[in-house]
Amino acid sequence: MExxxxxxxxxxxxxxxxxxxxLITLKALRILQAADVVAYPAxxxxxxxxxxxxxxxxxxxxxxxxxxxxxxxxxxxAQAVYEQAAEDLAAHLAxxxxxxVLCEGDPFLYGSFMYLFGRLAEDFPVEVVPxxxxxTACAAALKHPLVSRNDVLTVIPAPLDDETIGAKLLHTDxxxxxxxxxxxxxxxxxxxxxxxxxxxxxxxxxxxxxxxILPLAEVDPASIPxxxxxxxxxxxxxxxxxxxx
Numbered sequence: 712m713e714x715x716x717x718x719x720x721x722x723x724x725x726x727x728x729x730x731x732x733x734l735i736t737l738k739a740l741r742i743l744q745a746a747d748v749v750a751y752p753a754x755x756x757x758x759x760x761x762x763x764x765x766x767x768x769x770x771x772x773x774x775x776x777x778x779x780x781x782x783x784x785x786x787x788x789a790q791a792v793y794e795q796a797a798e799d800l801a802a803h804l805a806x807x808x809x810x811x812v813l814c815e816g817d818p819f820l821y822g823s824f825m826y827l828f829g830r831l832a833e834d835f836p837v838e839v840v841p842x843x844x845x846x847t848a849c850a851a852a853l854k855h856p857l858v859s860r861n862d863v864l865t866v867i868p869a870p871l872d873d874e875t876i877g878a879k880l881l882h883t884d885x886x887x888x889x890x891x892x893x894x895x896x897x898x899x900x901x902x903x904x905x906x907x908x909x910x911x912x913x914x915x916x917x918x919x920x921x922x923x924i925l926p927l928a929e930v931d932p933a934s935i936p937x938x939x940x941x942x943x944x945x946x947x948x949x950x951x952x953x954x955x956x
Contacts (some may be wrong), residue, residue, distance in 0.1 A: 722832075724824040724837065748807035750811070761813040773910065804835045816843070853942060885943065888942075896941050
């Protein structure tokens, strides 16, 4: 398909933040309310978290497209789902309609929007609006700085194997372990084995009404949800004390 920016609508990838509706940026809010079509990821059954985040800001009267997909690790990303969604969105764009695609956190930080971006960016005008990421939201909620001075921060997806995670933890100043869920028990055990459990801070569902912050020792590993994060700093409380002197 040849790009025709004069006739085509624009595809917007909107970062809408980690959960608190007030953490959407002014730019994302403006585009959200002006778009002809609002699309968002959703589970195969049930409500969309992304739509729930922006619900207070929706003006009504817009076409809504729920991109329903399996959220199990074994079936994600669901390529067929994204192929079909890209075709559906392309039809609206070709007709001159603007589309706001909602993405929790930031679109280009493990965001599902990138799978649509890869399929549509060559044929239609696209604008990506960054959002407040879960990394910064968790640090703010925990009241614990991520990094300072020349610290190196490593983002570690929990599905990686123990050897890889252990090596990354031992060769960085600070780490954010994400995508916990069913990997929670293994990650908690690994942190204890490496002697880093005392330097770890646990939070789940940051900025949402269900937010919980617990000492790692009090966390039930078997109940850790996907939307949970563990922040670790090798200097532990010494890192925090540096800001008090």
